[in-house]
Amino acid sequence: MADLKSLSGDAYLALSHGYAAATAGLAYGAARGSEAARGYGAPGPGGDLPAAPAPHAVAVAVAVAESSGEQSGDEDDAFERRRRRRGRGRGPGGAADARRRPREQRSLRLSINARERRRMHDLNDALDGLRAVIPYAHSPSVRKLSKIATLLLAKNYILMQAQALDEMRRLVAYLNQGQGLAAPVAAAPLAPFGQAAVYPFSAGAPLPCPDKCTAFSGTPSALCKHCNEKP
DNA sequence: TAGGCCATCTGGTCCT
């Protein structure tokens, strides 16, 4: 996890241009090592939602179904037996202490537990919703994004979108400015897109795409497909 | 087998 934490800051910011690469397991996978092979990345945006939950998810769903709701009376004991058999969630105090508690307190504890379970399920549902809208491989053969990976990828995606939007705004402003210089008279026809005299993408000697984009915005353009082409 | 990820329980704190 330490490697992940080390990635969670500026390093992820630096990947904003390479979001597609991150989703393809290049950026993220490179830092995570074997995690890439486990399906945190892979084929790019698009694809389908997982058709079936992972086996682990099924097991968990069963466990949840067994333990959901508030138990009382004999159900409490059955619940405790199941819980001990699964060996899950014996925090400080543990089941032994719980058994010594008055029945009333135990009932209260169980209802608090159920509420906490519901809360965590809601949180997981929200995370599933987030996974559904961030572009990464959604297929049964690809393992679901972990919680931390989902959050980091979503953050990265937002940053990339914000950058693209900003770049688009600057492009529009630039085009408007160029139009004003080239056609001060209202009757003057608009120059065809990309042919304005001051438009760097076509003006003067042909520059290689990354250079043109860099001249315009300071960085290679995330909107320009040529900038994202592999050499 | 170790490490990563996860669900659950639990007690504490804060808010309404």
Next chain:
DNA sequence: AGGACCAGATGGCCTA
């Protein structure tokens, strides 16, 4: 008082 939120602890499942 009751609910929401949080963090620590625990143990199961899975993969390399």
